[in-house]
Amino acid sequence: MRLTAEQLDWAVHGTPLLIDVNLTVEPGQTFGLVGPNGSGKTSLLRLLAGLNKPKAGRVLINSQPLHSLKQRAIAQSIALVEQQADTTDRVTVRQVVALGRTPFLSALRPWSEEDEAIVTRALHDVDMHRMADRLWHTLSGGERQRVHIGRALAQQPKILLLDEPTNHLDIRHQLSILELVRQLPITVIISLHDLNHAMECDRIGVMDRGRLIDSGLPHDILTPNRLQQTFGVYAHVIDDPVDGKQVMRFRNAV
Amino acid sequence: MRIALTWPLTVSFGLRWLWITPAVLVAALIAGTAIGETSIPIVTILKVLANHLLGADYTVNRIDAGIIWNYRLSRAVVAACCGTSLALAGVVLQALLRNPLADPYLMGISAGASTGAVTVAVAGVGAGALSLSLGAFIGALLSFGIVVMLAHAANSGVGGGRGVQAAGAIILAGIAGSQLFNALTAFIITKSASAEQARGIMFWLMGNLSGVRWADATLAVPAALFGLVVCLWHRRSLDAFTFGADSAASMGIAVRPVRGMLIIAMALVTAVMVSIVGAIGFVGLVIPHAMRFIVGSRHTRLVPASALAGAVFLIGSDILSRVLVSGQVLPIGVITSLIGAPAFALILVRGKRS
Numbered sequence: 001m002r003l004t005a006e007q008l009d010w011a012v013h014g015t016p017l018l019i020d021v022n023l024t025v026e027p028g029q030t031f032g033l034v035g036p037n038g039s040g041k042t043s044l045l046r047l048l049a050g051l052n053k054p055k056a057g058r059v060l061i062n063s064q065p066l067h068s069l070k071q072r073a074i075a076q077s078i079a080l081v082e083q084q085a086d087t088t089d090r091v092t093v094r095q096v097v098a099l100g101r102t103p104f105l106s107a108l109r110p111w112s113e114e115d116e117a118i119v120t121r122a123l124h125d126v127d128m129h130r131m132a133d134r135l136w137h138t139l140s141g142g143e144r145q146r147v148h149i150g151r152a153l154a155q156q157p158k159i160l161l162l163d164e165p166t167n168h169l170d171i172r173h174q175l176s177i178l179e180l181v182r183q184l185p186i187t188v189i190i191s192l193h194d195l196n197h198a199m200e201c202d203r204i205g206v207m208d209r210g211r212l213i214d215s216g217l218p219h220d221i222l223t224p225n226r227l228q229q230t231f232g233v234y235a236h237v238i239d240d241p242v243d244g245k246q247v248m249r250f251r252n253a254v
Numbered sequence: 255m256r257i258a259l260t261w262p263l264t265v266s267f268g269l270r271w272l273w274i275t276p277a278v279l280v281a282a283l284i285a286g287t288a289i290g291e292t293s294i295p296i297v298t299i300l301k302v303l304a305n306h307l308l309g310a311d312y313t314v315n316r317i318d319a320g321i322i323w324n325y326r327l328s329r330a331v332v333a334a335c336c337g338t339s340l341a342l343a344g345v346v347l348q349a350l351l352r353n354p355l356a357d358p359y360l361m362g363i364s365a366g367a368s369t370g371a372v373t374v375a376v377a378g379v380g381a382g383a384l385s386l387s388l389g390a391f392i393g394a395l396l397s398f399g400i401v402v403m404l405a406h407a408a409n410s411g412v413g414g415g416r417g418v419q420a421a422g423a424i425i426l427a428g429i430a431g432s433q434l435f436n437a438l439t440a441f442i443i444t445k446s447a448s449a450e451q452a453r454g455i456m457f458w459l460m461g462n463l464s465g466v467r468w469a470d471a472t473l474a475v476p477a478a479l480f481g482l483v484v485c486l487w488h489r490r491s492l493d494a495f496t497f498g499a500d501s502a503a504s505m506g507i508a509v510r511p512v513r514g515m516l517i518i519a520m521a522l523v524t525a526v527m528v529s530i531v532g533a534i535g536f537v538g539l540v541i542p543h544a545m546r547f548i549v550g551s552r553h554t555r556l557v558p559a560s561a562l563a564g565a566v567f568l569i570g571s572d573i574l575s576r577v578l579v580s581g582q583v584l585p586i587g588v589i590t591s592l593i594g595a596p597a598f599a600l601i602l603v604r605g606k607r608s
Binding site for chain 1: 352354487490493494496497498500501503504505506507508509546547550551552
């Protein structure tokens with residue numbers, strides 16, 4: 001599914017958080033969203049997920065405006081993994097992942113074997129199947145994050161929005177989650193703090209003070225000049241002798 | 255260790271226990287009818303029930319028959335409905351507001367009901383045309399309306415994290431509304447009530463099933479059933495709020511209409527119950543927590559379990575209130591709080607440990 005944002009404006013209590021954001025993510029692409037803290041990445045993802053209505057502009061999936069769709073119809077296409085979502089309820093890993101089936105269930109469409117299989121598959125995808133019966137409050141931060149991603153996968157979305165999903169994860173799970181996300185045959189928009197991870201995306205966009213100031217191929221965008229101007233760091237790009245890939249090395253803050 | 259112990263317990267309960275629900279409820283109703291200052295044999299009760307419900311023609315002592323049918327059974331039925339409704343309102347509010355301390359009276363309903371009842375009883379508003387119950391019902395709705403308006407005003411224009419903000423606004427508005435109406439009640443009592451009247455009102459406010467008759471049951475039964483059907487119908491929506499309103503929205507729940515409808519439905523049901531029996535405390539707080547502990551947090555199980563437990567708990571409390579001090583009926587709210595407060599503390603401690 002293609003996801004398009006047209007001239008999005010968003011403000012809270014008169015403070016503009018997003019200004020004139022235009023964005024198109026092609027079907028199947030993995031789009032990385034980078035930018036300093038408070039640059040508007042989370043706000044943009046919330047608007048794209050239909051959680052907030054933009055003050056101006058609109059979001060389209062394929063060519064259909066998001067605001068013309070019911071919440072349930074949106075959730076059948078778009079899944080969002082929030083940065084912090086916690087609960088004090090006594091729920092198990094499997095029960096949380098099963099919540100992802102909510103948009104497809106109703107009084108006339110009860111839980112089925114197919115739902116069960118989808119949940120099991122999602123648990124395997126995020127490597128949590130061995131902990132399926134563990135209670136939520138016994139999990140580490142990284143395990144919780146993987147369960148949330150599993151829940152989003154159980155939604156079988158055509159567009160997956162992830163807000164800094166690699167926070168709290170150890171390096172092995174960071175890489176495996178990013179690998180999993182890249183392999184998904186769906187449209188993915190992922191906000192990331194690790195710019196070397198962002199280099200692996202198909203395309204990236206740079207947010208700064210509410211504006212999407214640049215987007216394109218990672219190598220074209222994340223230049224030493226851009227890192228200095230937007231992120232406030234001196235950095236240079238070096239070639240990894242093992243696989244020839246380019247890696248950023250950050251020297252010091254501006 | 256506790257996890258290993260509690261989880262299989264939760265699983266093994268499954269939904270298989272659902273079929274025993276009516277049996278337990280009927281047993282509780284019969285116990286509520288049998289036990290009292292004069293205990294009545296179960297055979298006599300069954301005969302009276304058969305006479306009334308199945309058109310049988312057993313000969314039963316007329317006084318016994320009167321006590322059973324007109325006083326005790328109607329009272330037990332209303333107690334069951336009230337317990338069910340308060341427990342369900344607690345389940346819904348705790349789920350939607352993501353606050354473990356949420357209870358049915360959070361939204362100013364009991365405070366408003368008190369003010370309404372006191373206004374009718376003491377200040378003589380309505381000049382006898384309004385009953386205590388109707389006054390309480392009107393007061394409850396008025397107070398709920400004010401709380402909702404306050405919450406809405408506090409919540410408008412709020413942006414990110416709206417789910418958290420909205421839940422916080424409702425709780426704060428509820429506290430403000432309750433304080434306002436409690437102050438009004440105190441004002442009316444001190445200004446115009448005699449000591450005798452004040453005692454009577456205190457008694458009523460703490461919950462009282464003494465005056466309950468079948469006419470009350472015709473109101474309570476449909477209200478409780480309505481509450482149960484609404485909760486069961488929306489059990490998946492309630493589950494979706496596990497990680498808050500934003501998460502529910504991202505899983506396809508139309509948060510505002512669903513939350514608004516559920517809260518209004520529970521407020522109405524609670525207002526009906528408060529107008530019949532007064533404000534019985536702790537049921538709506540303790541029963542949902544206790545049931546979460548036993549059957550887990552999924553509403554497919556939690557809703558029927560809480561409905562049943564609430565009913566049985568209130569019938570039991572009513573029996574205790576009649577037999578604990580011989581020759582005197584204690585306000586049922588005293589019993590529910592005496593049992594509920596330690597039970598709540600126990601659940602808190604054990605919950606923390608696990």
